[in-house]
Amino acid sequence: MTKTNRIIALSTDLDRSYNHLRVSYTDYVMRTGNTPFVVPFTTNRQQLQSLLQQADMLLLTGGDDVDPALYGEERHAACGPVSAERDAYEWILLDVALGMHLPVMGICRGLQVLNVYFGGTLYQDLAAQYERSGLLQHRQTEGRSVRTHQVCLKPDSLTARWCGTDRLTVNSLHHQAVRRVAEGMDVVGTSADGVIEALEHRTLQVIGVQWHPEELDAPLTLPFAD
């Protein structure tokens, strides 16, 4: 049975002094039969702890690049804008959520946050740093809801179960990607060029996807629902 009416805490982006989040994320959660709750920006751990007490799951949303300093690298010229405030907020939020044993889902930047949090690294820019040939267009020029490349999922993965298939065509709105996979995480999805599109933690209820399910019409469920 699919569990619905869970309270899903969403991390927010920041736009100067505003909490700032695309409507597609909150709509997505509502379309899955759950209740979204946008966690306001603060770096006060106790405050985040009491806010997350209201939640059944954390969803780390998309946004700008993670500061490469968080994985021990100098910033590459092709790295996009970063926000020290947002990084600090999401790091504490994730820390608190894991401490409370909440399931965590990461979308796009959210996947990258998860990988860096657990000790992995990122390509700061696929076009500039990806070693293999045949790199697909991961920063699509089509609209956000257009599906442009395939992803193969490990058939026995949680992500495949959630998506209801082990092969799907997704949208692609990223220029960075997972480089060194964090200890404890498994690659469960890749595109034809070998770019990592989905990760799951081996022991924790943590999954991340590089595409944007909130912009698509399926799947209309959230992971960890059964």
Ligand SMILES: [Mn+2]
């Ligand atoms: Mn992609």
